[in-house]
Amino acid sequence: MHNEDLFLQAFVYLLAAVASVPIAKRLGLGSVLGYLIAGVIIGPFALKLVGGGEGSDVMHFAEFGVVMMLFLVGLELQPSLLWRLRVPILGLGGLQVLVTALVIAAIGTIAGLPWQTALAVGLILAQSSTAIVLQTLNEKGLTKTQAGQSAFSVLLFQDIAVIPILAFLPLLALPIASAMASSDLIFVVAESEAHSAALPAWQQALLVIGTVGGIILGGQFLTRPIFRIIAKTQQREIFTAMALLLVVGIALAMQKVGLSPALGTFVAGVVLAENEYRHELESDIEPFKGLLLGLFFISVGASINFSLLLQQPLLILGLVLALAIVKFAVLVGLGRFFRLELSQSLLFGCALAQGGEFGFVLFSFATQNKVLTADVAGPLVVAVALSMALTPLIMIINDRLIQPRFVAAEIEEEADDIDDNENPVIIAGFGRFGQIVGRLLIANGFSATVLDHSPTQIELLRRFGFKVFYGDASRIDLLHAAGARQARLFVVAIDDRERSLYIVELVQKHFPHLKILARAIDRRHAYEFIQRGVDAVQRETFDSALVMGEEALKLLGTRSYKAHRSARIFREHDEQALWEMANLEDDTVRFARSQQLRQDLERVLQSDDREIVHDVDRAWDTSALRKET
Missing domain, CATH: 1.20.1530.20 (Na+/H+ antiporter like fold)
Known part of the structure; x- marks a missing residue:
């Protein structure tokens, strides 16, 4: 008992x-x-x-x-x-x-x-x-x-x-x-x-x-x-x-x-x-x-x-x-x-x-x-x-x-005086993601106005020689001061889901001429950006994960060209699926379509592998025949 x-x-x-x-x-x-x-x-x-x-x-x-x-x-x-x-x-x-x-x-x-x-x-x-x-x-x-x-x-x-x-x-x-x-x-x-x-x-x-x-x-x-x-x-x-x-x-x-x-x-x-x-x-x-x-x-x-x-x-x-x-x-x-x-x-x-x-x-x-x-x-x-x-x-x-x-109090703090407001690019958020975008643009001769609302991050970046201004990109007056009227491109690189969506809506409303590139935290976040008509969306871990997947294929014995080709096909297929499923409102329909697309991807990659192997075998046979003759 x-x-x-x-x-x-x-x-x-x-x-x-x-x-x-x-x-x-x-x-x-x-x-x-x-x-x-x-x-x-x-x-x-x-x-x-x-x-x-x-x-x-x-x-x-x-x-x-x-x-x-x-x-x-x-x-x-x-x-x-x-x-x-x-x-x-x-x-x-x-x-x-x-x-x-x-x-x-x-x-x-x-x-x-x-x-x-x-x-x-x-x-x-x-x-x-x-x-x-x-x-x-x-x-x-x-x-x-x-x-x-x-x-x-x-x-x-x-x-x-x-x-x-x-x-x-x-x-x-x-x-x-x-x-x-x-x-x-x-x-x-x-x-x-x-x-x-x-x-x-x-x-x-x-x-x-x-x-x-x-x-x-x-x-x-x-x-x-x-x-x-x-x-x-x-x-x-x-x-x-x-x-x-x-x-x-x-x-x-x-x-x-x-x-x-x-x-x-x-x-x-x-x-x-x-x-x-x-x-x-x-x-x-x-x-x-x-x-x-x-x-x-x-x-x-x-x-x-x-x-x-x-x-x-x-x-x-x-x-x-x-x-x-x-x-x-x-x-x-x-x-x-x-x-x-x-x-x-x-x-x-x-x-x-x-x-x-x-x-x-x-x-x-x-x-x-x-x-x-x-x-x-x-x-x-x-x-x-x-x-x-x-x-x-x-x-x-x-x-x-x-x-x-x-x-809210931090947002209301007085922002820096922006004396560099004629740049073609504005970058909101200059953390680990935004820095890479900014460094690539600057290295290629494109100047950018960088906004970040973290005083600690700004102090560190200025010590490394970056020109960064304190301020929150969700403030319309700060966007005007940053030169949003004259800029051509707006990069949203902050890691706050709700605030990033708000900034996108704000920019689209007041500066419709700006092309918008947005950093998505995950796939659902990317859907929300696409539904708002953002010009380009980049999931923050997608590329690095894809590169690692390609390296994993190589370590498992797949030849380099096959691994690279598989990764490229996967990227193209996944990007198309992302934009297609973003327009599906019902999660049940989205899940069903996702399963169908995943099966299509497996079929494409497997058929692609067979074509590659056939081409390689035929090339090898031709080469051997030439050597014999």
Whole structure:
């Protein structure tokens, strides 16, 4: 019966994940919010498919996804990169924890809490959700931005800070505290922490130092020969088992000494960052990490105590709002102090304005050590869970309401004075695509007026000697200043789909004499340009992919002239198909026609190959006959 319950729970969680994420992605909500909503639906508050005693077991299992995520994050960080990030990690991360904790502690003291309780709450609520933030930033492609890098630095410091916070909390213990019911908590502290706490302090310190040192030395000197031996077996499943054994073993070792398993695996990942088997480790662990993280998010949604929320709705919603406002204000202020742009500071604040998964562990630990009472910790646990669930919504608000204002503000900035407005060509966008077009035209004696709205890109290009003007090509006054009345050709080379279409329509309306060449991001984008009557459309990856395909044919043994001829026929056929299918409005008709055209292309190439072979054979026979005579 126990096995049946296990399989049933697994089926429910997997069904929730498979059903919720595609719908959430289709609605533009992101996978994290889809997981959280699915957890709420299948949880005790709604369908009651999961919950009760097995909830904490599932959460403990799912938390392993966070452990794997930090291991993979560590694999991406070489020690030299960590050293370069020491200022944002220690400075920005340290100030975030300190300032947030003090502000929340001050508010708690004003609200009537003892200063010990208020300070403990401040330290716990200073944490943010590593799992949700990194997953959301990665999905939105924001990990390399200023805000993304700063958020990662803060999250890394927060994870490290869990250890000293665990050591410091017992010092804030209250003389009288009530035990907290297990149903009010999402996480419970591992029994290993109680076991390690029974050791004398000096033995505990030696145990911690020895464990961390063993992880570092083992990762540095033992993993290479072990992985080399396993790689020689050429059994992929054994390598996967070894990768999982490594992560699980480190997590268990860290738990035994009372430290965070996530921190231990992160350290191991950093140590292995320069290992030649790093990419194999990443590819083997990535699927498990993604599945377990999804399970973790579902568990968070399912474990929200809605009964407590219904009992004290105003208190808990007020706590969620206060937490988000305080953390957002502190983060934006620190972002500006560390010279982040205002838009990036706001993104930084939106990303981290929630509680974190380690907060559940700290709340449980603080309650067991009589630092917090059940009346204080219960509503705060629910508030942290709700704040985590609301993070994807906050990021959507940032994407749709906050960040577009800065784009608009950038457009309204005063453009450069264009003193070169009699050129026959205007190029909008001078990135990796537009530069090649511009360089070819300039090299052939055609001068061009180049417009770009990225100050950083303009500064870099001017250092290389290019004459580039700051300004957004969607502004009609800027197009007049650039000489669109006198120009003959307009090249749209920007990588923004919607803005490029708008610019094309603007140019066609006000400067109908201009020939327009447009860069298409993909085939559907090309359809939209063709439907608008653009003179020439170039898909940004088509030529390079075609050249690579030709080289692939050669490497597979096809003769050079045959590979080149096949590529030329493919180009001609695909270009004709592109312009034909652009005029088909119905996707069903377009798909059917695409399949028919693909079959026609295969037939043409195969018949062409036979003709080529026949011609070559006949030429070879004629040559041999001449030699004989």
